Each structure stands twice: as structure tokens, then as C-alpha cells.
Amino acid sequence: MRVTVDLARCTGIANCVVQAPRVFELGDDDDHVRVLVAEVPEADQAAVQSAVRMCPQGALTLE
Amino acid sequence: MTVIEPIQDLDDQTFNPYLADELIYGDIADPYRSAIDGLLARGPVVEGFYRDSFGMPHLPGDEGRPHFMVLSHKAVDHVLNDPITFSNKAFEQTLGRGFGHTISVMDPPEHTQYRKILQRAFRPAVVAAWGEEIVGPVVDDLIGKIRDGGRAELVDHFARPYPYNVIYRMLGLPQRDIETFYKLTIAQIMWFPTDANAVDASAKLGRYFTQLIAQRREAPGDDVVSVLATSEVDGEHLPDDVAISFLRQLINAGGDTTFRTTTALFTGLLTNPEQLDAVRSDRSLVPQAIEEALRWDGPVVAASRLTTTACEIEGVAVPEGAMLDMMYGSANHDATVFDRPHDFDIFRERHRHFGFAFGAHNCLGQQLARLEMSRALNALLDELPNLRLDPDHPTPHMVGAMMRTPRQLHVLFDR
Ligand code: HEM
Numbered sequence: 225m226r227v228t229v230d231l232a233r234c235t236g237i238a239n240c241v242v243q244a245p246r247v248f249e250l251g252d253d254d255d256h257v258r259v260l261v262a263e264v265p266e267a268d269q270a271a272v273q274s275a276v277r278m279c280p281q282g283a284l285t286l287e
Numbered sequence: 288m289t290v291i292e293p294i295q296d297l298d299d300q301t302f303n304p305y306l307a308d309e310l311i312y313g314d315i316a317d318p319y320r321s322a323i324d325g326l327l328a329r330g331p332v333v334e335g336f337y338r339d340s341f342g343m344p345h346l347p348g349d350e351g352r353p354h355f356m357v358l359s360h361k362a363v364d365h366v367l368n369d370p371i372t373f374s375n376k377a378f379e380q381t382l383g384r385g386f387g388h389t390i391s392v393m394d395p396p397e398h399t400q401y402r403k404i405l406q407r408a409f410r411p412a413v414v415a416a417w418g419e420e421i422v423g424p425v426v427d428d429l430i431g432k433i434r435d436g437g438r439a440e441l442v443d444h445f446a447r448p449y450p451y452n453v454i455y456r457m458l459g460l461p462q463r464d465i466e467t468f469y470k471l472t473i474a475q476i477m478w479f480p481t482d483a484n485a486v487d488a489s490a491k492l493g494r495y496f497t498q499l500i501a502q503r504r505e506a507p508g509d510d511v512v513s514v515l516a517t518s519e520v521d522g523e524h525l526p527d528d529v530a531i532s533f534l535r536q537l538i539n540a541g542g543d544t545t546f547r548t549t550t551a552l553f554t555g556l557l558t559n560p561e562q563l564d565a566v567r568s569d570r571s572l573v574p575q576a577i578e579e580a581l582r583w584d585g586p587v588v589a590a591s592r593l594t595t596t597a598c599e600i601e602g603v604a605v606p607e608g609a610m611l612d613m614m615y616g617s618a619n620h621d622a623t624v625f626d627r628p629h630d631f632d633i634f635r636e637r638h639r640h641f642g643f644a645f646g647a648h649n650c651l652g653q654q655l656a657r658l659e660m661s662r663a664l665n666a667l668l669d670e671l672p673n674l675r676l677d678p679d680h681p682t683p684h685m686v687g688a689m690m691r692t693p694r695q696l697h698v699l700f701d702r
């Protein structure tokens with residue numbers, strides 16, 4: 225499972241960071257989220273699915 | 288250094304903020320079964336006013352405009368994803384009148400720019416720090432007052448004061464000003480029977496915040512007012528009028544809502560003891576209990592949008608200049624998405640809910656709100672052993688056409 229962020233949509237509310245902190249990170253000085261892993265580990269897949277559902281901007285996509 | 292003068296009370300000395308609830312939101316027991324189900328059955332978008340279901344007065348700004356209710360999960364989702372066609376100018380005569388030029392009445396691109404600056408003040412690291420320094424101590428303080436009694440009433444003695452006390456500390460408000468401050472923040476959204484108190488309260492809060500901002504700009508601390516007074520993004524300062532409007536809104540947006548959702552969470556669990564037991568013994572269920580409370584009976588049953596052009600929503604034609612009731616409460620009870628939608632069920636299959644809305648104007652304070660509710664529930668379960676409803680009182684239920692809460696929540700626990 226892979227996850228991507230559409231940076232044009234992401235506004236940094238960070239629901240994804242709270243759901244899956246091992247997968248998403250918000251820098252100290254920017255408003256966009258970064259995906260930390262190329263391939264989502266098994267253990268984080270449920271959390272990432274929940275992040276996709278909870279992203280208020282619809283900025284996250286699963287592949 | 289600027290000295291802050293005490294906040295001024297309302298001219299109208301008879302105003303009682305604690306009586307406001309029943310007056311504004313009515314004593315409707317179950318708007319979902321008595322009104323919303325029937326509206327949803329008529330279609331995804333239906334012409335009319337939600338407020339008419341209960342004979343409630345229309346809002347300022349409604350007059351002379353076509354009026355529709357956006358009801359289904361899909362229709363609400365559609366509108367929230369298009370902030371250009373569906374404008375937040377809808378709130379100009381209501382929230383805008385009480386609070387001023389807040390982000391709630393702005394549209395992109397202006398909204399995007401200010402929202403970015405404000406969101407900085409609520410980033411996850413900041414919210415986590417508030418959890419330790421502010422939320423934790425407030426919870427301890429409130430629980431300390433009820434712990435030894437073996438019984439308590441959780442609306443007035445826990446849930447209502449809780450988020451307000453968090454916000455007072457976030458703002459670094461002088462103790463002497465708190466009582467009047469609370470009264471003014473409730474009064475500023477009272478448009479009925481006249482808006483005299485709202486106008487008076489809004490002006491007095493504005494004067495007060497102007498002083499606070501000046502003082503914190505000279506000697507910044509780590510409170511929210513200091514952050515707003517000094518923050519900039521891409522070299523842009525937050526204009527004072529936007530900061531002041533945000534501060535005016537903060538207590539209503541963050542206090543009243545969190546208070547009510549916390550009572551929904553407690554009510555849902557206490558009236559479903561098997562779910563309460565499950566959460567008590569497995570705290571990893573707390574986050575899904577919170578999401579279910581937001582879905583089941585989140586306080587923002589209805590919000591507003593204004594169409595900037597003629598459009599179609601889920602096949603229903605809506606003209607330009609139409610006011611929309613954004614029925615989050617209805618979308619969250621849409622039976623095509625949620626099985627047995629009126630039941631509180633923390634184990635239900637999860638779908639997107641609109642308790643914090645979605646899209647451009649989604650709740651700015653949602654991380655803080657989730658943290659507050661999580662701290663509150665965990666503390667109650669830790670500190671009040673065998674927490675359960677008090678059988679000497681009628682079973683509690685949520686009340687009101689919107690901004691719902693039970694009037695009282697009597698509980699027993701072991702000492
Ligand atoms: C459980 C508690 C809460 C609930 C249910 C809630 C719900 C909502 C909803 C539904 C909206 C969108 C309104 C619309 O569609 O126009 C919203 C917006 C907002 N909320 Fe919350 N809220 C809560 C707590 C908070 C807290 C704690 C804060 C701040 C400390 C806050 C600050 C805001 C602000 C500033 C907005 C306006 C955002 C914008 O227009 O861009 N809320 N909230």
C-alpha cells in the first residue's frame with residue numbers, strides 16, 4: 225500500500241499525523257505534510273485508511 | 288506597559304446567560320426522528336427552513352432569499368468541497384455581526400491566507416503542550432471537586448465549565464474578568480428577541496481584546512493572544528480586526544461546542560453501559576467513542592452557506608443567492624451510509640462524518656477538542672471507579688433542535 229498527498233489541497237490540519245505518526249509528519253515551519261515511507265507497513269495500514277477518511281481536504285490518496 | 292482595564296459588564300443587568308439554552312434551542316427531545324428523517328425521505332436537498340420544523344424564528348439574513356436544506360451525506364459532501372460556489376458569506380448577518388470579520392465569514396483566497404496563520408497557533412505540537420500544561424490541570428481541578436462525593440451531576444459540575452476554563456487559560460485571562468467575559472461571549476450571539484445585547488457585548492469584548500493585544504505585543508507570553516499578536520506567515524501580520532474577531536469567536540466555537548460534545552459522549556456511553564464497560568477496560572477505544580459522539584449528536588446540527596451562482600446539488604436545481612441550511616446532523620444520520628443511524632454505537636463501521644464539517648472551513652480546533660474529550664473521559668474512568676448512571680434520576684437524554692446537551696447527567700461512583 226502506498227499513500228500520496230496532494231500538496232495543493234493539504235492545509236496542514238494534521239489529522240493524518242495524529243492518526244499515523246509513523247507515516248506522516250508536519251514540519252515545524254511549513255504547512256504541508258510529508259509522507260515518511262514509500263510503502264506503508266502492514267502495522268500502519270489501518271491507521272492510514274483512517275487518515276484518508278479523516279483528511280478534511282481530501283488530500284490523501286491510496287494506491 | 289499597558290495596564291488592562293477590567294472588562295465592562297452588559298448595560299442590560301437582567302441578562303442571564305444560563306437561561307439562554309432553552310430560549311434559543313428549544314426543548315425538542317429528538318429532532319432526528321421527529322423532523323430530520325422525514326426531511327431526508329423527501330430528497331437530498333429540499334426547499335425550506337430547518338427551523339420551520341420547530342417553529343423557531345428565521346435567522347437575520349434569511350429574509351427575501353430562496354432557502355434550501357442540504358440533507359444527504361452526498362449532498363453535504365458536495366457543497367463542502369466547493370467553497371467558491373457555496374460561500375461562507377452566509378454567516379455575515381449572524382456570526383459576522385457578533386464576531387466581526389472572522390474566518391467563518393471569509394471565502395478563498397482571503398480565507399486561505401488567514402486560516403493558514405491561525406492554524407499555526409493550533410499545530411499538533413502546540414496542542415500537545417496545552418494538553419500537559421492547561422487541559423490536564425483543569426481536568427484534575429474539576430474532578431478533585433467531585434471525587435469524594437460518590438455522586439455528581441456532570442453537566443454543570445464538569446462538562447460546561449471544562450472547555451471554558453481551558454480557553455481562559457489559553458488566553459491568559461485575568462481571573463477577575465472571567466465571569467463577565469463568559470456572560471458577554473454568550474450574549475454576543477443572542478439575536479432574539481432583540482440584538483441589543485449582542486451589539487453591546489461585541490463592542491465591549493472588542494475593546495477588551497484591543498487592550499489585551501496591545502499588552503501582549505509589548506510583553507509576549509506563550510498564550511494564544513500573544514501568538515496571534517505576534518504571528519506572521521510569509522511576512523504577513525494578522526490584522527488586528529481579524530485577530531479580535533477570531534478571539535471573539537473562540538469561546539463560542541471552542542467552548543460551547545466542546546462542552547456539548549463532551550456531554551454527548553458521556554450520555555452515549557452512560558446510557559449504553561456495555562459500551563461504557565468496553566471503553567473502561569480498553570482505552571484504545573476512546574478515539575472511536577469520540578468520533579461516534581460527534582456523529583451521533585454533534586452540536587453543529589446545522590450551519591449555513593450561500594450560493595454564488597445557480598447550481599445543481601445531487602440533481603436538485605438551486606438558484607443563485609440561495610441560503611442553505613447545511614444539515615450536518617442529517618448527513619450524519621443518513622441511513623444509506625450509517626446503519627441504525629440513531630443508535631450510539633462505538634463499534635459501528637466507520638465512515639466520514641461531518642461533526643467538524645469538512646473542506647476549507649473544517650473545524651480549526653479539532654485536535655484540541657479531541658484531546659480535551661479524551662482527557663476528560665480517561666480521567667473520569669480513572670478517578671471515578673464504577674462510574675454509572677444514578678437510578679434515582681430519570682434517564683438522561685439530549686435536548687434541543689441544535690447545540691444539543693442533556694439538561695443534567697446524574698452519576699454514581701465508588702469512593
Ligand atoms: C467538539 C467540539 C467542536 C465541534 C463539534 C466543532 C465543530 C465545528 C464545525 C462543524 C465547524 C464548521 C462550521 C461551518 O461549516 O462553517 C467548525 C469551525 C471552526 N471551529 Fe470548531 N468545533 C469544536 C471545537 C472547536 C475548538 C476547541 C476550537 C478552537 C479552540 C474551534 C474553532 C473553530 C474555528 C475557528 C472554526 C472556523 C473555521 C473556518 O471557518 O475556517 N472549534 N467547528
Ligand code: SF4
Pocket residue numbers: 229233234235236237238239240241256257278279280281282283284
Ligand atoms: S489531514 Fe489532510 S489536510 Fe490535514 S495535514 Fe493531513 S493531508 Fe494535509
